[in-house]
Amino acid sequence: MKNSEYDILITGGLLLTMSGDREDIMENPLIGIRNGSIALIEKLKADADHSYSAKEILDASGSLIMPGLINTHTHLPMVCFRGMADDLPLMDWLQNHIWPAEAKYVNRDMVYAGSMLAMAEMILSGTTTFCDAYFYESSVARAAVASGMRGIVSQGFIDLPNPNDPGKITEVAERFIDRWLGKYPLIIPALACHAPYTCSPDTLSCIKNVARKADVPYNIHVSETRDEVSIMRERYGKSPVAHLRDINVLDRRTIAVHCNWLEEDEMAILRDHDVKISHNPESSLKLAAGIAPIPTLLKKGVTVGLGTDGTASNNDLDLFGEMDTAAKIHKVADMDPTVMDAWTVLKMATIEGARVLGLEDRIGSIEVGKCADMIILDINKPHWVPLFSISSQLVYAASGADVTTSIIGGKVVMRDRRLLTMDLTTVIQEIKKIAENIRKCRVSS
Amino acid sequence: MKNSEYDILITGGLLLTMSGDREDIMENPLIGIRNGSIALIEKLKADADHSYSAKEILDASGSLIMPGLINTHTHLPMVCFRGMADDLPLMDWLQNHIWPAEAKYVNRDMVYAGSMLAMAEMILSGTTTFCDAYFYESSVARAAVASGMRGIVSQGFIDLPNPNDPGKITEVAERFIDRWLGKYPLIIPALACHAPYTCSPDTLSCIKNVARKADVPYNIHVSETRDEVSIMRERYGKSPVAHLRDINVLDRRTIAVHCNWLEEDEMAILRDHDVKISHNPESSLKLAAGIAPIPTLLKKGVTVGLGTDGTASNNDLDLFGEMDTAAKIHKVADMDPTVMDAWTVLKMATIEGARVLGLEDRIGSIEVGKCADMIILDINKPHWVPLFSISSQLVYAASGADVTTSIIGGKVVMRDRRLLTMDLTTVIQEIKKIAENIRKCRVSS
Numbered sequence: 001m002k003n004s005e006y007d008i009l010i011t012g013g014l015l016l017t018m019s020g021d022r023e024d025i026m027e028n029p030l031i032g033i034r035n036g037s038i039a040l041i042e043k044l045k046a047d048a049d050h051s052y053s054a055k056e057i058l059d060a061s062g063s064l065i066m067p068g069l070i071n072t073h074t075h076l077p078m079v080c081f082r083g084m085a086d087d088l089p090l091m092d093w094l095q096n097h098i099w100p101a102e103a104k105y106v107n108r109d110m111v112y113a114g115s116m117l118a119m120a121e122m123i124l125s126g127t128t129t130f131c132d133a134y135f136y137e138s139s140v141a142r143a144a145v146a147s148g149m150r151g152i153v154s155q156g157f158i159d160l161p162n163p164n165d166p167g168k169i170t171e172v173a174e175r176f177i178d179r180w181l182g183k184y185p186l187i188i189p190a191l192a193c194h195a196p197y198t199c200s201p202d203t204l205s206c207i208k209n210v211a212r213k214a215d216v217p218y219n220i221h222v223s224e225t226r227d228e229v230s231i232m233r234e235r236y237g238k239s240p241v242a243h244l245r246d247i248n249v250l251d252r253r254t255i256a257v258h259c260n261w262l263e264e265d266e267m268a269i270l271r272d273h274d275v276k277i278s279h280n281p282e283s284s285l286k287l288a289a290g291i292a293p294i295p296t297l298l299k300k301g302v303t304v305g306l307g308t309d310g311t312a313s314n315n316d317l318d319l320f321g322e323m324d325t326a327a328k329i330h331k332v333a334d335m336d337p338t339v340m341d342a343w344t345v346l347k348m349a350t351i352e353g354a355r356v357l358g359l360e361d362r363i364g365s366i367e368v369g370k371c372a373d374m375i376i377l378d379i380n381k382p383h384w385v386p387l388f389s390i391s392s393q394l395v396y397a398a399s400g401a402d403v404t405t406s407i408i409g410g411k412v413v414m415r416d417r418r419l420l421t422m423d424l425t426t427v428i429q430e431i432k433k434i435a436e437n438i439r440k441c442r443v444s445s
Numbered sequence: 446m447k448n449s450e451y452d453i454l455i456t457g458g459l460l461l462t463m464s465g466d467r468e469d470i471m472e473n474p475l476i477g478i479r480n481g482s483i484a485l486i487e488k489l490k491a492d493a494d495h496s497y498s499a500k501e502i503l504d505a506s507g508s509l510i511m512p513g514l515i516n517t518h519t520h521l522p523m524v525c526f527r528g529m530a531d532d533l534p535l536m537d538w539l540q541n542h543i544w545p546a547e548a549k550y551v552n553r554d555m556v557y558a559g560s561m562l563a564m565a566e567m568i569l570s571g572t573t574t575f576c577d578a579y580f581y582e583s584s585v586a587r588a589a590v591a592s593g594m595r596g597i598v599s600q601g602f603i604d605l606p607n608p609n610d611p612g613k614i615t616e617v618a619e620r621f622i623d624r625w626l627g628k629y630p631l632i633i634p635a636l637a638c639h640a641p642y643t644c645s646p647d648t649l650s651c652i653k654n655v656a657r658k659a660d661v662p663y664n665i666h667v668s669e670t671r672d673e674v675s676i677m678r679e680r681y682g683k684s685p686v687a688h689l690r691d692i693n694v695l696d697r698r699t700i701a702v703h704c705n706w707l708e709e710d711e712m713a714i715l716r717d718h719d720v721k722i723s724h725n726p727e728s729s730l731k732l733a734a735g736i737a738p739i740p741t742l743l744k745k746g747v748t749v750g751l752g753t754d755g756t757a758s759n760n761d762l763d764l765f766g767e768m769d770t771a772a773k774i775h776k777v778a779d780m781d782p783t784v785m786d787a788w789t790v791l792k793m794a795t796i797e798g799a800r801v802l803g804l805e806d807r808i809g810s811i812e813v814g815k816c817a818d819m820i821i822l823d824i825n826k827p828h829w830v831p832l833f834s835i836s837s838q839l840v841y842a843a844s845g846a847d848v849t850t851s852i853i854g855g856k857v858v859m860r861d862r863r864l865l866t867m868d869l870t871t872v873i874q875e876i877k878k879i880a881e882n883i884r885k886c887r888v889s890s
Contacts, residue, residue: 324727332736336534338532388528392531396759397756
């Protein structure tokens with residue numbers, strides 16, 4: 001045997017690179033991974049006369065190889081509240097269920113345990129990168145290090161129940177960034193402010209200042225519900241987006257989440273400031289929050305990625321389901337079956353998602369020099385037959401359960417649907433304990 | 446060993462019967478199946494001191510047992526066109542892709558092969574009963590016999606490209622019913638007219654007469670698009686539903702599919718005639734056809750079941766995804782997160798679906814005396830944790846891939862995700878051949 005030139009070689013199957021303008025399929029590829037990066041993509045020779053070798057060879061014949069999916073908005077620890085309170089009016093849900101539960105149960109350990117379960121679910125359904133925003137975010141980061149996922153971990157701020165002291169939160173934010181920036185190859189720290197209606201202008205801008213100095217993403221929920229737009233107009237006499245522009249928090253590293261009730265001039269502001277959008281259709285449907293004007297935003301040239309939001313309002317982290325919903329909901333909203341075609345949506349879940357996170361030079365497509373974040377799907381299943389269009393199949397028929405293997409940063413984190421970076425039984429047990437405690441308290445209260 | 450009292454005993458796990466008014470869970474059940482029916486449901490004793498035995502024992506510990514799902518509207522052979530033409534304007538899709546493909550490729554063999562693949566997909570995603578409408582429907586029936594699925598097979602009629610002769614189609618319809626009625630325990634023949642705008646009043650009523658005489662379902666697409674409502678009003682000076690009432694085809698065995706553009710008085714007519722509704726939300730989103738007023742219909746007391754429609758407009762047959770969409774889409778359409786709660790939607794996919802098909806005394810819930818149609822789900826997966834509400838989990842987080850075992854009419858048709866009634870490789874190969882032929886013709890044309 002020759003010396004190992006590659007850490008991993010993937011052979012055979014179909015390769016969807018997501019690097020071109022249209023569905024670009026290579027049959028029978030040979031992909032070499034070295035030091036976490038993609039070092040080789042070529043056609044597999046029929047006679048297998050390659051002068052390459054590797055520590056690990058993955059046979060992908062009969063399978064589809066594609067970039068790992070990118071979830072641009074999550075609240076991972078909220079898996080602990082999955083299914084706890086559904087089908088309720090939004091304010092009842094928040095004020096009587098979610099916020100009290102968060103006040104009572106959210107702590108470092110819960111955040112770590114919940115994140116581990118969420119990462120198990122994400123890996124098992126083909127997601128390789130997430131952008132999370134929550135509290136105790138260092139615990140999310142620790143879970144990402146343990147699970148082997150690529151994560152943007154955003155420490156969250158909200159002026160509820162009490163307003164924050166700007167000096168204090170600036171310090172907290174700076175400390176968080178310092179702790180994680182450049183420490184682990186897969187972890188990028190970031191910051192999040194809950195929303196313009198729940199954070200003071202001071203909080204919004206001092207957190208943005210820290211994010212800007214470190215050049216990291218700044219996440220914020222914008223115009224999720226019609227009510228909060230009214231609140232903003234009443235409080236500040238302007239739209240949420242105009243308000244955010246006027247306090248100088250909009251730029252290319254700001255990620256505006258939801259954006260269901262944008263007006264024409266707000267879309268122009270977002271585009272002019274190169275603000276990125278995270279589209280979370282399932283959560284906004286389930287909460288009856290609204291439908292974001294994504295086809296219009298795309299036409300204006302705004303960059304849009306896909307997100308699941310937290311599982312309390314979804315209730316899963318499967319981006320395949322999210323793609324399906326994203327492709328369908330706008331067709332009926334616009335009464336036009338040609339909007340949001342499968343290819344557009346597939347890009348939102350891969351290369352455009354990467355762009356939203358500022359990582360398009362590293363992830364989102366399979367190209368030599370990029371990080372080795374990819375998934376392998378078993379397409380030898382009834383719902384994958386026939387195969388006229390890979391994009392259509394991925395968006396309208398595939399499910400997260402089709403993913404058999406996941407590689408993140410050149411490391412195999414799942415093989416044949418077995419997680420290699422964690423003991424799933426233990427992870428599930430931890431959450432069952434937390435849920436048992438929540439259940440007891442809810443029954444007795 | 447004692448004499449076998451039961452054919453199958455299922456032990457342990459959680460049992461969701463769908464027989465009561467609310468989520469009714471039995472922990473650690475013992476379910477006995479004999480001669481295709483459910484003969485015993487009791488609590489499993491801790492010391493396992495039961496005086497029962499069986500030919501086959503299924504250990505369901507750590508799993509969820511529930512009624513098999515019911516798909517009230519399919520065009521199964523259309524799996525052959527899955528992904529062939531997506532994201533197109535409706536009339537372009539129909540006139541330039543689907544109808545020409547049907548004219549060219551639909552024949553007895555294609556219908557059989559497509560139905561087998563579709564049944565594989567349905568069994569693998571938890572569906573045990575379907576109601577299909579297409580051409581060469583005897584081939585669908587033969588596939589159902591082979592796959593072991595329970596099926597309502599509806600021979601379809603349409604006055605396109607040419608009007609039908611009433612005497613001739615009456616004879617065809619009667620012959621079809623005769624051939625299948627009472628011949629196989631799992632097969633019920635039925636009839637279908639495509640739609641009020643594509644069938645003449647004569648065709649609509651003579652087919653209904655045959656269905657009525659045999660007391661079998663009569664399926665018809667109603668008010669799928671806004672355009673067809675205009676056509677009807679122009680042609681007959683009344684709404685589609687008023688037209689159908691006036692030619693006397695509405696009764697308790699009529700299944701009106703889609704119903705996206707019903708007006709208030711049409712809903713009253715449907716209720717007064719006890720017409721059943723098949724709701725196919727994903728197809729109607731994907732085609733930008735519309736959103737049916739299901740919450741209003743339910744409030745009026747109309748019976749509604751769930752369907753996927755054909756895979757050319759979905760593009761899968763997974764009722765779990767369909768439940769998710771059904772629960773979410775109406776919340777935002779009505780701007781009310783309390784409509785279509787998970788329990789309501791779960792009933793639509795089980796007991797209400799059975800009612801739509803006139804089979805509520807046989808299937809749709811797990812009760813002694815009913816047919817043994819049930820599925821077992823592996824709930825030891827991240828997206829099933831925690832488990833505050835089974836309905837929420839099934840509707841908002843589960844996927845068809847969670848189903849491990851399927852029993853139809855007392856026969857195990859899938860165990861540990863392996864299909865026991867067909868050779869999947871052969872079934873897939875058949876469709877690949879058909880698709881290759883379609884692809885070649887499309888490229889060359």
